[in-house]
Amino acid sequence: MKNPFNKKNKGSKKPLTVEQKISRRNFISFGTFFIAAGAAYGGWKWLYNSPEETASVTAGARAPLRRALNKTELAFRRVFSNNNLVKTYPKEMATKNVRHNEDIGSEGKIEAATWRLQVKKQSGEVLSISIDDIKALPKTDIVYDFKCVEGWDQISHWGGVKFSDFISHFKLDDQAKLQYVGLATPDKGYYVGIDMPSAMHPQTLLAYEVNEHPLPPKHGAPLRLIIPVKYGIKNLKRIGTMTFSDKRPPDYWAEQGYDYYSGL
Amino acid sequence: MLIYWANDEYSITLFGHTFFSFFPEGFYKAFNITHRLSEGMAFHFLFMWAFALNGLVYILYTIISGEWRELVPQKKSFKEAWLVLLHDLHIRKMAPPQNKYNAAQRIAYTAIIVMGLGSLITGLAIYKPVQFYYLTWLCGGYHFARILHFALTIGYVFFFLIHIIQVILAGWNNFRSVISGFEIITVKDPEPITETPTSPTDEKPVQ
Numbered sequence: 001m002k003n004p005f006n007k008k009n010k011g012s013k014k015p016l017t018v019e020q021k022i023s024r025r026n027f028i029s030f031g032t033f034f035i036a037a038g039a040a041y042g043g044w045k046w047l048y049n050s051p052e053e054t055a056s057v058t059a060g061a062r063a064p065l066r067r068a069l070n071k072t073e074l075a076f077r078r079v080f081s082n083n084n085l086v087k088t089y090p091k092e093m094a095t096k097n098v099r100h101n102e103d104i105g106s107e108g109k110i111e112a113a114t115w116r117l118q119v120k121k122q123s124g125e126v127l128s129i130s131i132d133d134i135k136a137l138p139k140t141d142i143v144y145d146f147k148c149v150e151g152w153d154q155i156s157h158w159g160g161v162k163f164s165d166f167i168s169h170f171k172l173d174d175q176a177k178l179q180y181v182g183l184a185t186p187d188k189g190y191y192v193g194i195d196m197p198s199a200m201h202p203q204t205l206l207a208y209e210v211n212e213h214p215l216p217p218k219h220g221a222p223l224r225l226i227i228p229v230k231y232g233i234k235n236l237k238r239i240g241t242m243t244f245s246d247k248r249p250p251d252y253w254a255e256q257g258y259d260y261y262s263g264l
Numbered sequence: 265m266l267i268y269w270a271n272d273e274y275s276i277t278l279f280g281h282t283f284f285s286f287f288p289e290g291f292y293k294a295f296n297i298t299h300r301l302s303e304g305m306a307f308h309f310l311f312m313w314a315f316a317l318n319g320l321v322y323i324l325y326t327i328i329s330g331e332w333r334e335l336v337p338q339k340k341s342f343k344e345a346w347l348v349l350l351h352d353l354h355i356r357k358m359a360p361p362q363n364k365y366n367a368a369q370r371i372a373y374t375a376i377i378v379m380g381l382g383s384l385i386t387g388l389a390i391y392k393p394v395q396f397y398y399l400t401w402l403c404g405g406y407h408f409a410r411i412l413h414f415a416l417t418i419g420y421v422f423f424f425l426i427h428i429i430q431v432i433l434a435g436w437n438n439f440r441s442v443i444s445g446f447e448i449i450t451v452k453d454p455e456p457i458t459e460t461p462t463s464p465t466d467e468k469p470v471q
Contacts, residue, residue, distance in 0.1 A: 022448060029444035065306035072309050079395045086394045087406075145406055147393070150301065153406060229394050257302030259309070264394045 057193070057248045060257035073261040077195075080263065086203055086228035089143045094157035098210055100218045101148065104252070105190025106238035112214075112222040115186075118241045121175055129170070131222045135208060137161040137169055142203055147264060148232040149253075158226045160207030164200050175244040176200060182249025183225055186240030193249035194227065194234060198263060203228045206239070231262045312387060319380045334364045336374055341367040352430075376423055379416050386413040 016024070053063040061069065112131050119127040140162050147153045167176045181199045184191035198204065205226040208215055215221040220237025227234055233253045243249060254260040326332040344367035350356035352368075360367065389399040389409040403409035431439060441447040 025446065026440065026444050033443045061302065061306050065310055068310040068313075069306060072313075076392060076395070079392065081395070084395045084397060087397060087400075145393075147406070149305070151410075253302075257306065259305065264392055 055255070057250055058254045058260050060255060069259045069261075073259065073263075076263065077197075077261070080197055080229075082197075082201055086142075086144045086264075089145070089155050091141070091143045091157050093155050094143045094211060095154050096211065098156050098219060099148075099152065099154050101150075101232065103218065103237075105185030105187055105236075106217070106220055107189075109217045110186070110221060110238060115222050117223060117239060119170065119172065120241060120243045121172070122178070122244055127170060131208060134161055134166070134206060134223060137165055139209075140165075140205060141209075141212075142205060142226065142228065144203070144228050146228075146232060146235075149258065149262065157211050158205060158207040159209035159212060160205040160223070160226065162202065163204040163206055163225075163227075164202065166206055167200070172244075178244045179246045180244070180249055182241075182243040182245060183236045183239050184241045184243075185236065185238050188240075190236060190252050191250050192225070192234050192236045193251040193254070193260065194225075194230070195261065195263075198227060198229050201227070201229050229264050231264065233258065234262055309391075312391075315380070316384055319377070319384070323377065335370060337367070337370045341370050343367075345371050372423070376420075379419055379423075383413060383416045386410075386416065389413075 047062070047064060050062045050064050053059060053061055053066045058066060115131060117127075117129040117131075117134070119129060121127070138161065139159055141157065141159045143155065143157045145153050146156045164176075167173060176196060176199075179196055181194050181196060182191065183194070206223055207220075207226040208223050210216075210219050215224060217238075220239075223239050224237045225235050225239060248260060251260055253262075326335060344360040347356060347360050348366045348368040351359035365373065385399055386403050386409045388396050389403040390406060390413055393400045393406050393409075400406055400409055403412060431442070437448060
């Protein structure tokens with residue numbers, strides 16, 4: 001059979017009829033259409049049925065989706081800047097009824113007088129800091145829109161010490177050169193890992209007040225993290241320990257399929 | 265479809281009466297999307313790249329190929345679109361003359377690009393409201409940007425439904441021309457079949 005695409009035969013060949021041209025072009029375009037549609041469907045099936053990632057510091061997401069989350073984090077970290085501040089509001093706009101979502105790791109009450117923040121340096125040295133030591137530092141207030149990964153947001157008023165002030169006061173500057181800070185509740189039931197640039201952001205607080213009153217147990221007494229550049233899941237209540245590392249510290253929700261960075 | 269918020273935030277409420285809540289409990293059950301927030305977000309933050317890149321490639325293509333001339337509404341399009349609508353609803357017999365796309369299509373296909381850009385901007389405004397605070401401000405704040413982003417999504421659903429219905433109503437020959445890029449018009453005399461390339465120059469009335 002002659003090859004219709006062979007140029008040598010062009011002259012001797014009869015020109016194609018209109019019907020032949022139509023059916024040929026239809027064949028080519030519909031062939032392409034079905035191949036493209038099939039590839040899209042196959043690609044979706046592959047992604048949907050792709051295996052779960054190997055559990056490490058993150059877990060619970062499909063392996064390719066976790067890769068995408070981590071790559072996306074790198075892309076958006078490039079626009080992070082300490083000059084980009086969360087919008088603040090006059091304190092009259094703060095809600096009187098601060099929403100309470102979860103108690104994981106901070107159930108029940110804790111004695112503020114005996115509570116100590118354990119700051120574990122990489123050298124192994126441990127600082128044991130009381131709530132009065134922290135309250136002695138300059139206080140910073142912030143009224144901002146607290147944002148939950150579930151979709152709700154609420155303007156709320158918090159008071160405490162800037163994380164960066166805390167670091168310099170307790171001479172932890174060398175620790176703050178590491179890439180991550182890890183926080184956990186005293187019972188280790190809830191834990192978060194925060195990249196150092198976000199932790200050192202000028203609006204990140206170690207908060208001990210809400211609406212100008214000491215934190216009640218349900219909002220993380222005696223000391224909690226308020227980090228406006230992160231979703232609520234990173235705002236750990238009732239801080240027990242603080243660690244520093246170049247590796248990503250364990251993170252409660254990142255182990256359950258959520259983005260590790262969760263930055264805003 | 266995985267909805268990326270676990271909290272029912274949105275409803276249509278007028279004068280204290282809730283007419284419709286996005287979404288009723290049955291919606292979540294029917295699509296099996298309860299407690300799948302992290303999964304939905306992971307998909308969302310992958311497909312946002314595909315959405316943005318696809319939109320960019322499409323816009324560049326329409327500019328480079330000159331196809332935008334067929335797509336952007338003209339002065340008369342806004343008046344004509346009503347006539348097209350009346351025609352499609354079988355209220356009016358004749359539709360205005362058109363090129364590749366009729367006036368209603370021009371408006372719809374340009375609107376969808378504007379909507380896509382809107383989704384991109386409102387999306388960034390709620391994805392990184394601190395880093396892109398100026399976008400959040402531009403969109404009327406975090407809360408309003410979320411509502412816009414959501415409303416646009418509902419807009420796509422309507423666009424999709426109407427689009428599919430119209431394709432079915434337009435029939436097989438139209439669908440074939442969508443795929444193959446040419447339309448077949450049967451002319452009685454002198455030849456049984458003539459191939460007409462759909463170029464911007466040949467105006468033909470549609471009945």
